[in-house]
Amino acid sequence: MKLGYMGKWPQRQRMGDFKYQEIKTNLKYPWLIMYGEAGCGKTAWALNWLLEHGEGWEFFSTIEFVDWLRGAVRNELSVNNIIGTAAEYPLMVIDDLGNEPVDKFSNFGTVYTPREIMIDVLFRRHQAKLKTVISSNLTTQKLRDTYGDFIYSRMKELSTWVRFTGDYRQGKPVKVEVVR
Numbered sequence: 001m002k003l004g005y006m007g008k009w010p011q012r013q014r015m016g017d018f019k020y021q022e023i024k025t026n027l028k029y030p031w032l033i034m035y036g037e038a039g040c041g042k043t044a045w046a047l048n049w050l051l052e053h054g055e056g057w058e059f060f061s062t063i064e065f066v067d068w069l070r071g072a073v074r075n076e077l078s079v080n081n082i083i084g085t086a087a088e089y090p091l092m093v094i095d096d097l098g099n100e101p102v103d104k105f106s107n108f109g110t111v112y113t114p115r116e117i118m119i120d121v122l123f124r125r126h127q128a129k130l131k132t133v134i135s136s137n138l139t140t141q142k143l144r145d146t147y148g149d150f151i152y153s154r155m156k157e158l159s160t161w162v163r164f165t166g167d168y169r170q171g172k173p174v175k176v177e178v179v180r
């Protein structure tokens with residue numbers, strides 16, 4: 001179990017005004033995709049989810065995930081093993097999908113981009129139908145363009161999609177809408 005959110009548990013947010021419980025108890029699919037612009041509370045939602053879940057989860061921002069990969073590669077660990085590990089957590093939060101760095105690195109003679117690795121992780125989690133919570137600043141169209149129809153079609157199949165608008169940081173009221 002790992003928590004990257006500034007290294008400590010956040011204060012539990014007041015989620016009552018937020019349809020949070022209602023949406024959470026009515027989820028029909030194993031994946032939850034929360035998308036919307038910066039500051040609308042997606043990460044806070046994911047963290048509350050974990051607080052309520054108990055043991056057996058993993059939380060990564062995409063940037064931390066790539067840091068972890070780079071560290072492992074420096075220590076001559078296999079990227080495939082890391083993908084395998086990430087693909088087995090019973091509950092995984094992938095925070096900020098789409099924000100992974102775009103550079104490349106090589107591992108045992110193969111060159112990888114973080115995005116390709118993310119696609120592999122998503123593909124395997126889809127195959128195994130493991131609970132996955134994704135937050136992203138990308139629109140659905142951008143998610144499709146970025147990860148391709150191959151992954152997007154799987155995301156559509158397995159996920160509840162929740163769209164956030166507004167911005168707590170700028171004091172703009174936040175709205176949450178289940179779009180699927």
Ligand SMILES: Nc1ncnc2c1ncn2[C@@H]1O[C@H](COP(=O)(O)OP(=O)(O)OP(=O)(O)O)[C@@H](O)[C@H]1O
Nearest residue numbers: 013014015018037038039040041042043044168169
């Ligand atoms: N339900 C809530 N009520 C009040 N404040 C909240 C709520 N949810 C989040 N916040 C506050 O709003 C700010 C932004 O929240 P958060 O980081 O979760 O947004 P985000 O959508 O993940 O943003 P980004 O896309 O930039 O990562 C934080 O300071 C957080 O504490």
Ligand SMILES: [Mg+2]
Nearest residue numbers: 042043095135
């Ligand atoms: Mg966030």
